[in-house]
Amino acid sequence: MIKLSTEDTVQITIREAKDILAKQSVEDFVKFLETRTIELEKTDQMLESVILWHFFEDTMEKFEEEDYLAYAYSKLISRYLLLADLSKAKEIYEKSIKKDLSSFHLDTVRTIYERRTETRTDKEIVEIGKKDIFGDFTTTVTSPNVLFENNAQVRNFILNDLPEGSYSITIFNHKLENTEELRMTTETLEEYEVISVKEIVRIE
Amino acid sequence: MVERKPIWGSSRYFIEIEPDTNLFSTAMSGLVSFYDTRDLINEKECTNLQELVRTVYDFWVTILAPHETRVARWIEEYFENMGIKSDYSLLLRLIRSEEMIIEQIEEIILETLKIPTDHLSDLLEIDENTAIIGRLIKLQQLPEDELVINELVQRVLDRHQAVVPARIKGVHQFNLGDEKKSVEIEKNINVGDTIGSFSITSTIINRYDEPIKDIDVVDQIPYSYNVLMVECDNKEAKKEQSKGEDSLLIRWKLSELGPKERVNITYYVKRRINRIILEIAENEITVLKTFENINPADLEYRAYTKYVNSHEDQIKELYIADTIPPEFNILRTIPEAIAPQGIIERAKMKGITVRWKHTNVKPKELIEKSYQLDYFPYLYRGRKLVKDKDNRDIMKCLKIIQPSARGSGYKIVYVIRALEQLDEMISFTDRIPVNHVLMNTEPAEAQIMEETIDENQKSLTWVTNPPERNQDITVILTVSGDTQPLFETFTVQIGEKTETEILEKETNVERELLAYSFDLPF
Numbered sequence: 001m002i003k004l005s006t007e008d009t010v011q012i013t014i015r016e017a018k019d020i021l022a023k024q025s026v027e028d029f030v031k032f033l034e035t036r037t038i039e040l041e042k043t044d045q046m047l048e049s050v051i052l053w054h055f056f057e058d059t060m061e062k063f064e065e066e067d068y069l070a071y072a073y074s075k076l077i078s079r080y081l082l083l084a085d086l087s088k089a090k091e092i093y094e095k096s097i098k099k100d101l102s103s104f105h106l107d108t109v110r111t112i113y114e115r116r117t118e119t120r121t122d123k124e125i126v127e128i129g130k131k132d133i134f135g136d137f138t139t140t141v142t143s144p145n146v147l148f149e150n151n152a153q154v155r156n157f158i159l160n161d162l163p164e165g166s167y168s169i170t171i172f173n174h175k176l177e178n179t180e181e182l183r184m185t186t187e188t189l190e191e192y193e194v195i196s197v198k199e200i201v202r203i204e
Numbered sequence: 205m206v207e208r209k210p211i212w213g214s215s216r217y218f219i220e221i222e223p224d225t226n227l228f229s230t231a232m233s234g235l236v237s238f239y240d241t242r243d244l245i246n247e248k249e250c251t252n253l254q255e256l257v258r259t260v261y262d263f264w265v266t267i268l269a270p271h272e273t274r275v276a277r278w279i280e281e282y283f284e285n286m287g288i289k290s291d292y293s294l295l296l297r298l299i300r301s302e303e304m305i306i307e308q309i310e311e312i313i314l315e316t317l318k319i320p321t322d323h324l325s326d327l328l329e330i331d332e333n334t335a336i337i338g339r340l341i342k343l344q345q346l347p348e349d350e351l352v353i354n355e356l357v358q359r360v361l362d363r364h365q366a367v368v369p370a371r372i373k374g375v376h377q378f379n380l381g382d383e384k385k386s387v388e389i390e391k392n393i394n395v396g397d398t399i400g401s402f403s404i405t406s407t408i409i410n411r412y413d414e415p416i417k418d419i420d421v422v423d424q425i426p427y428s429y430n431v432l433m434v435e436c437d438n439k440e441a442k443k444e445q446s447k448g449e450d451s452l453l454i455r456w457k458l459s460e461l462g463p464k465e466r467v468n469i470t471y472y473v474k475r476r477i478n479r480i481i482l483e484i485a486e487n488e489i490t491v492l493k494t495f496e497n498i499n500p501a502d503l504e505y506r507a508y509t510k511y512v513n514s515h516e517d518q519i520k521e522l523y524i525a526d527t528i529p530p531e532f533n534i535l536r537t538i539p540e541a542i543a544p545q546g547i548i549e550r551a552k553m554k555g556i557t558v559r560w561k562h563t564n565v566k567p568k569e570l571i572e573k574s575y576q577l578d579y580f581p582y583l584y585r586g587r588k589l590v591k592d593k594d595n596r597d598i599m600k601c602l603k604i605i606q607p608s609a610r611g612s613g614y615k616i617v618y619v620i621r622a623l624e625q626l627d628e629m630i631s632f633t634d635r636i637p638v639n640h641v642l643m644n645t646e647p648a649e650a651q652i653m654e655e656t657i658d659e660n661q662k663s664l665t666w667v668t669n670p671p672e673r674n675q676d677i678t679v680i681l682t683v684s685g686d687t688q689p690l691f692e693t694f695t696v697q698i699g700e701k702t703e704t705e706i707l708e709k710e711t712n713v714e715r716e717l718l719a720y721s722f723d724l725p726f
Contacts, residue, residue, distance in 0.1 A: 038270045046269070078266040108238060108246040109266055115240050133619055133676070133720075134587060134602055152243040166719065189717035191552060193531050193582040195395050197693050200589045200708040203598075203701050 009040075010048050014055050021059065029059075030068060037075075050079050070096070070103035077109045081116065089113055097176055107151075114150045122174035123148040125157075131166040141167075147174070151182065158184050207285060208239060212278055216241055217267050219260055221282055224552035228283065228290045230298075230358055232256065233551075238263050257298045272299045289543070294351055309356050314342040321492065329510050330494050334427045334476070335447045337493040339364065346486050346520075353521075357482065361525050364491050366428050366478040368529075369393070370712070372451075374406055374423045378416040378461075385416075391423070395711040396472065398688035399582050400531040402429070406469040410461040419458040424451035427495040429473040438467040474498070475529035477507050477575075484521040496526070498577060504535065505577040512570050519565040524573065530555040530715060536576040553715045555580075582607065583720065586693040591707065598624045601696055603634070605689050606720060613643070613684040618666055618694070620677045626670035628699030634664045635692050640685030650679045661690070670698075 013036045021029040033056050037049040057072040073096040080089035093113050096106060114121060124147055129137030141162060148154045151171070158167055164187040172179050208218045218241075223234035230252060236259045237247040250256035261275050276295040283290040321338035330336060341360065347353055371390045378385055396402045406423050410416045425431055427450060434443070434454070444455045456469065477496040482489055498507045509526070513519055528534060534548060534556055541548050541558060549557045562571060584605035592598050602619040618632055636642075638661055645652050653665045664681070671677040683689070695703055 038272075041265075041269050042271075044269070074266075081266075082269065104246065104248055105262055105266075108263065111245045112240065112266060115243075115245075133678075134600060134621070135585075152240065152245050155244045164719075185719075187719045189719050190581070192716055192718055192720075193399075193580045193713065194716045194718070195399070195582065195584045195691055195713050196711065197395060197584075197586040197691075198589075198708075198710045199587070199693060199706055200591065201696070201703045202591050202593065202595075202705040202707055203696065203698055204593045204704045 010051050013052060017052075017055070017059075026063065026065065026068070030056075030071075046079060046083055050076065050083070053079060066101060067103060069099070070101040070106045073099075073101060074103065074106040074109040077106075077113055081109075081113060086117060090117070090119075093119070100176060100178070111150050111152055115152065118149070120147070120149045121176075123150065123154060124172045124174060125154065125169055126172045126179065127170040128158075128162070129168040129170075130162075131168075137168040154182060155184060159186055162186070207282075209278075209282055209285075211264055211267060212274055213268050217263075219263060219282075221256065221260070221279075223256075223283075223286070223288065224554070225549055226288055227547055227549035227551070228253075228288050230254065230294075230355060231362070236260060236263075253294075254298045257295055261299050272296060275299055291351070297351070308347065308352055309359055312344050312347060312352075312356065314344055316341050319490070324492070324514060327512050327514055328492075328494065331430070331497055333431065333445075333447075333452055334495045335449075337450055339491040339493075341489040341491060343487050343489065346484065357484075357523060360482060360489060360491060361480055361523070364480050364493060365527065366426070366450075366493060366495075368428045368475065368478070369426060372404055372424055372426065374421060376408065376419070376421050378419040380412060380416050381414065392711075393429075393473070395691060395713060397690055397692070399579055399691075400474055400529070402473050402475070404471040404473060406471070408456070408458070408461065408467040408469070410463055410465050413463050415460050415462050417460050419456075419461055421456040421458075423454045423456075423469070423471070424448060425454060425471060425473065426451045428476055428478055430476050430495075430497050431471055431473050433472040435470045435472075436467065437469075441467055441469075475531070477529065478527040479509065480523075480525045481511060482521075482523040482525075483513075483515070483519045484523070485517070485519065498529070498532065501576075505532065507575045507577065509573040510570070511572075513565045513567050516567055518567065520563065522562040522565045522571075524560040524562075524571070526558045526573075526575075528556040528558065528575070528577070531580055531582065531713070532556070532577040533580040534558065534575055535578050538574045538576075553717070555715070579607075581609070583718065584689070584691045586691075588693065588696065590696055590698075592624075596624065598622070599626065599630075599696070599698070601632070601694070603632075603694055604720065605691070607689070612686040613640075613682065614689050616664075616681040616683060616689075618679050618681075620668070620671055622671045622673050622675060625673050626698065628670065628701075630668055630670050631697045632666040632694045633697070634666075634694040635661045635690055636664055636683060637685060637687055637690060638662045639687070640683050640689070642681060643684050644682035646680045646682075652679070652681065 017029055017033055020032050033052055037052050040049045053072055053075045060068040060072055073092055076092045077089050080092060093110060125143040127139055128141040128143055129139050130141055132138050154169060154171060158169065166185040166187065169182040170179055171182060206220060206222045208220045210218050218239040220237040221234055223232055225232055232253040233251050234256055235247060235249055236256060238245045248259050250259055257279060260279060264275050273296060276292055276299055279295050280290050280292045317340045319338040319340045321336035324336050371392055374389045374391055376387045376389060391404055391406050394403050408419060408421055440458055442457045446453045477498060479494045479496055481492040496507050496509060498505050511524060537558060545561055547559045560573060586603040588601040589597055590599040600621040600623060604617040605614055607614045620630055638656060642654060651667045654662055656662045666679055668677055
């Protein structure tokens with residue numbers, strides 16, 4: 001029996017993946033690569049897995065599939081973190097920011113990266129709305145005049161420095177130059193069956 | 205008890221899972237949060253078990269190399285600590301993204317047929333105003349894999365779950381001159397006077413300048429609703445009723461209606477328990493959808509179920525799944541629901557379902573269940589936006605009714621927020637049952653006047669100076685009474701100015717997570 005070299009394994013996988021992409025769906029292609037990378041990582045072949053994720057990144061870039069591209073970047077950042085290759089992780093992290101990509105998993109991985117490397121994202125709270133008795137978010141809390149390194153710090157600020165309540169926080173990310181909204185509750189909520197009546201009336 | 209648990213192999217990263225239900229199934233939803241030491245990195249609302257498990261796994265493999273069996277064990281242990289019995293092999297299969305189960309089920313189900321059920325009505329003692337909706341699902345063969353059977357059962361239950369609509373359908377037919385007209389109208393199901401009651405207003409209007417004749421209106425009330433009373437303000441209108449596929453059909457016939465004339469019909473309804481019975485055999489599943497009334501019994505409510513195996517053969521597996529209307533809470537079941545035979549699923553924001561499983565049910569075997577129910581903690585919230593004659597928003601008003609958790613009674617909270625500078629006195633007029641007693645007012649100096657209107661109700665009037673612009677004024681009333689409060693909206697008056705027009709009105713009932721707490725001695 002001829003034992004295949006690692007290089008061969010990766011090349012064969014890439015060929016097979018290309019074949020799946022040509023004949024089947026993008027979902028099948030993703031599934032196939034996920035399965036193969038997991039197999040490689042289970043046997044400590046992390047570098048080979050990274051090569052496959054780079055191939056995945058290139059392919060998704062051509063297809064302009066933003067969700068999958070975000071997925072590829074999240075995988076690459078986390079894989080480089082696992083390999084303790086911080087310069088490579090930084091490269092991918094910055095690339096993902098330049099491309100303005102966002103997904104739940106990518107946001108999680110970016111936050112992990114930022115906290116490990118103490119990278120500042122310069123997040124500024126521009127508005128804090130607190131839920132009032134009418135159920136509307138009203139701006140009664142002044143936003144702090146500081147920049148936060150990441151969302152975890154923003155959450156900590158809400159948790160530790162503001163009175164209990166339900167908040168809507170508008171954050172401006174100076175690095176991405178975009179805004180995002182974070183919803184957070186720091187009070188104990190109870191479940192009710194709510195009978196709600198809303199009226200708009202004129203009075204004369 | 206929700207705990208923050210470190211992922212195995214790391215002392216820095218933690219995961220917290222807050223499931224919305226205590227029942228482990230593929231439909232299990234919940235919140236997954238990730239922590240870096242004590243700091244929350246991210247959190248995700250997951251809509252089913254697959255998403256929940258994959259979210260945990262994806263986070264895990266961000267920190268460590270993939271290890272599916274360890275993640276499955278970790279989740280199993282996590283649920284075990286919460287008192288939820290999970291299934292390691294299902295968790296592992298979900299982590300491995302095996303869509304095989306779903307594909308297998310699609311292959312197993314061959315076809316679904318309608319079946320007659322008239323002969324079962326007496327046997328199962330169902331209400332004469334409801335019907336049994338019967339389906340026969342033909343299977344290739346019942347799977348041997350227990351996981352696939354469970355998933356199949358879940359799938360069939362989900363697919364046949366009665367959807368309780370927020371509107372009903374009505375078909376209006378009439379003759380306009382020689383022309384026959386037919387219109388389909390949707391009618392809102394409105395909040396009733398008390399908890400658990402609803403009303404539907406069906407209006408027949410002649411919008412033409414000539415009479416319409418041979419009017420035939422059919423309102424379709426879904427069996428999920430029990431019609432308690434019907435009112436019609438036209439004595440000429442003749443009412444008939446019959447049973448449709450999934451609704452009670454109430455027909456109104458009227459020979460003529462003059463130009464611009466209208467007839468108002470009001471249905472007073474309450475929700476029923478939606479029941480699905482699955483009779484599982486080797487090559488088929490019989491699905492019976494029935495509806496059960498909830499009746500008052502002393503200070504609580506009761507519902508009773510009777511099932512009899514009408515087949516000539518033994519039933520391999522029988523499931524009875526009851527969805528309790530969301531306004532109710534289960535106090536007790538008879539027999540007691542003890543897993544795995546009886547499971548009460550309390551899903552956050554969704555309500556309660558009770559699922560019973562019986563095996564090898566013999567022909568003519570009788571199975572009975574009964575439920576003792578009480579109301580789920582509820583709140584009435586009436587919001588009013590007040591506009592002036594120039595259409596400017598001048599005031600926001602709020603009324604909350606919160607029943608006492610301990611005694612028989614409730615609190616009424618009124619809030620006024622001025623959106624403009626207001627100079628005149630403001631008054632709120634509201635109603636409560638005549639036998640309810642106002643026990644306490646906070647602040648004590650608030651001006652509240654009581655006056656008996658008739659033998660059933662009395663009015664409450666709160667008079668106050670207006671708050672400053674963008675400021676609130678609040679008053680909290682403590683009312684004692686052993687019957688339900690009235691879910692009425694108040695009327696507002698500013699000085700001599702009164703409400704002249706309702707520009708918009710919207711009512712709905714749904715579960716919400718709220719932090720309302722008006723801590724007053726009761």
